[in-house]
Amino acid sequence: MSTVSQAVEKAGEGPVKIMWSRRAHFDAIAPAHVDVEAFLGTAAAALYSNARLMEAATTSPDSLITAMLECAALGHLPGTPDYYLTPRKAKGRWRILGIEGYRGVIERMYRSGGVASVHVREVCAGDAFRYVEGQDDRPYHEVGGRGQTGADFFGEKGNRERGEMVGVYAYARLTTGAWSRVVLLDRNDVMAAKASNEGSDGEYSPWQRLDAGPEHPELRGRSMWWKTAAKRLEPWVPTSAEYRREMLRASAKAADLRRSSLPPPPADEVQDAELVDEPTEQDSPTHYSPEEVEEMS
Known part of the structure; x- marks a missing residue:
């Protein structure tokens, strides 16, 4: 055996x-x-x-x-x-x-409750790409082939036009509406991260996985490129459930402080007053006839 x-x-x-x-x-x-x-x-x-x-x-x-x-x-x-x-x-x-996995990293960002969307993408040699830090909120990235048809974009020609991976980026939209910092890594950054991973050249390493199939070996280990960028994004976005709990605690504490700063409601006070009995028939005003009224005038 x-x-x-x-x-x-x-x-x-x-x-x-x-x-x-x-x-x-x-x-x-x-x-x-x-x-x-x-x-x-x-x-x-x-x-x-x-x-x-x-x-x-x-x-x-x-x-x-x-x-x-x-x-x-x-x-x-x-x-x-x-x-x-x-x-x-x-x-x-x-x-x-x-x-x-990269899905786990992104899942922790969403789980925090402070992230609305996460964007992670590889950049290939044939892609149109532009990003100016301090000027652009997020990268402009045109992926795939060129032309007017789906075959131009998704077809074999379009895929081959992309070429090998030369970089990767990641950014997030926060629940406040703000954009996070954009993380950019070139091929040297990614290869340095790969070299620091134990057994990254081994048979069972995800770095060796043909993520786009055997027809596109230039995209080997693409998910690990995504993960590397997502990990570099972590310091700039909330990434744990503890963040949500802290936000709830902070909201509750703020509400308590608002309540404690309000003046106390006025206490119920009994005003001094003279008690008046219901009028009786004896206490009712006397009614005079018209003749008597004329005599008194």
């Missing part, structure tokens, strides 16, 4: 069992919106669907737990496009490396 098959066979008593034994730890770290059973379920599904990943989790369960703890802290589900579980080999031993 191969090493991979043995790892899958032992999974019931190995990494999956270890994951569930740490349930309380994940529950304590994960934000309120994360269901811990779903969290553990997606991780188990990722292991069962990938024999190499299961082998890595079996030989190095500590690397699995480390990745899942990071995933829980970020508020994602492991083994999804928000947060990948990837097998990596180091010193002849398989282990797991957790990687937050």
Whole structure:
């Protein structure tokens, strides 16, 4: 039996069992919106669907737990496009490396409640592009082919006219209506980020994924270009659920301060008054006849 098959066979008593034994730890770290059973379920599904990943989790369960703890802290589900579980080999031993996807980074921005829209896009050599910092709110970017038809824009000719990726940018529209700072990275910036990623040249690295298919190797690892730009945007926009909670706390505190600054309402006071009885028939004014009135006048 191969090493991979043995790892899958032992999974019931190995990494999956270890994951569930740490349930309380994940529950304590994960934000309120994360269901811990779903969290553990997606991780188990990722292991069962990938024999190499299961082998890595079996030989190095500590690397699995480390990745899942990071995933829980970020508020994602492991083994999804928000947060990948990837097998990596180091010193002849398989282990797991957790990687937050670009979708996860953007999801945290939206989850904050302070971001209305996020824009991340690669720039290719054949694209029309313009951005002047301090003058333009956001980049002008014309993507794809030229011409009047859909084939000119989306067809093979249009795709090939784009050429290789030379840069990437990211910016956001805040819920206040303001635009965030625009983040621009050229190819050298992206390659420096790639070099700092462990195992980025490995077979299982998303940097090696043909995101636009085998016909367009020039777009290899495009999602990682997007992620690199989105990560650089993080310091300029809110990116966590704690931001929303802080906004609610600040609003509640401001309301309390407004209420405390108002003068107190006037207390109910009893005014001094003379009590008057209802008039009786005896107290009623006397009625005179017209003749008597004439005599008195």
